[in-house]
Amino acid sequence: MIPVLQRDLALAVKGGGGFGLGLAFFLIIVVLVPFGVGPQSELLSRIAPGILWVGALLSCLLSLDRIFQLDFEDGSLDLLATSPLPLETLALAKAAAHWLTTGLPLTLAAPILGLLLSLPTSAVFWLVLTLAIGTPALSLIGAFGAALTVGLKRGGLLLSILVLPLYIPTLIFGAEVVRRGADGLATATPLLFLGGITAGALAILPFATAAAVRINLR
Structure with a gap:
C-alpha cells in the first residue's frame, strides 16, 4: 500500500495530478463570495459555514477523475x-x-480562509475538526465514483453527477457542526453523524470501489 501511496503522491506533485488545484479553487470561491453578497461582516459570518463547506466539497471534485483514469490509460491499472x-x-x-x-x-x-469570510473565532476549531473528519469521506466516495466511470470518455461530468448526491449528507452535518459551534450550541449530534458517515465509508467503500474496478477491467 505504501509504494502505491508514494507513487500517487509523486504523480500528483510532478505530473499535474491536482496537487494545489483544489486549494486554489477553494481560495477563489472564498474571495469571490464577498463580491457577490456584499462586504457586510454580519451576513458573511452567518453564511460562512455553508460557503466554506460547499467550497471544500467542490474543490474535492476537481481531481476525482484522475484517481483511476491515468492508470487506466497507461495500462498501470491492469498491472x-x-x-x-x-x-x-x-x-x-x-x-x-x-x-x-x-x-x-x-x-x-x-482557518485563514474562514477569517476572510468573517467566520467567528469560536467556530474556527469546529471548522477544522469537521473538515478533518469529513473530507476523508469525500475522498472515499470520490474514489468509488471514479471507479464506476473509469474507462469512459469524458466521464468527468457523469462522475460529478454520481458523486454530488452522495456528498450531501457530509455537507449538511459538517456545516451544521460549524454553525452550531459559532452560535455556542451543542455540536455532539451532527458531529457523531459526520463521524459515522466517514466510518461507514471507510468500512464499505473500499470493497465497493474494488468491485467497480474489477467490473470495468473485464
Whole structure:
C-alpha cells in the first residue's frame, strides 16, 4: 500500500495530478463570495459555514477523475489489478492519496480562509475538526465514483453527477457542526453523524470501489 501511496503522491506533485488545484479553487470561491453578497461582516459570518463547506466539497471534485483514469490509460491499472496487492487496499491507497493532496491542504488552510469570510473565532476549531473528519469521506466516495466511470470518455461530468448526491449528507452535518459551534450550541449530534458517515465509508467503500474496478477491467 505504501509504494502505491508514494507513487500517487509523486504523480500528483510532478505530473499535474491536482496537487494545489483544489486549494486554489477553494481560495477563489472564498474571495469571490464577498463580491457577490456584499462586504457586510454580519451576513458573511452567518453564511460562512455553508460557503466554506460547499467550497471544500467542490474543490474535492476537481481531481476525482484522475484517481483511476491515468492508470487506466497507461495500462498501470491492469498491472495493479493482477499484482498481489488486493484491490481493496489499492482503492484505500488511492483515496488516501487524494485526501493528502486535496482534503488535508483544505483543512489546514480553512482557518485563514474562514477569517476572510468573517467566520467567528469560536467556530474556527469546529471548522477544522469537521473538515478533518469529513473530507476523508469525500475522498472515499470520490474514489468509488471514479471507479464506476473509469474507462469512459469524458466521464468527468457523469462522475460529478454520481458523486454530488452522495456528498450531501457530509455537507449538511459538517456545516451544521460549524454553525452550531459559532452560535455556542451543542455540536455532539451532527458531529457523531459526520463521524459515522466517514466510518461507514471507510468500512464499505473500499470493497465497493474494488468491485467497480474489477467490473470495468473485464
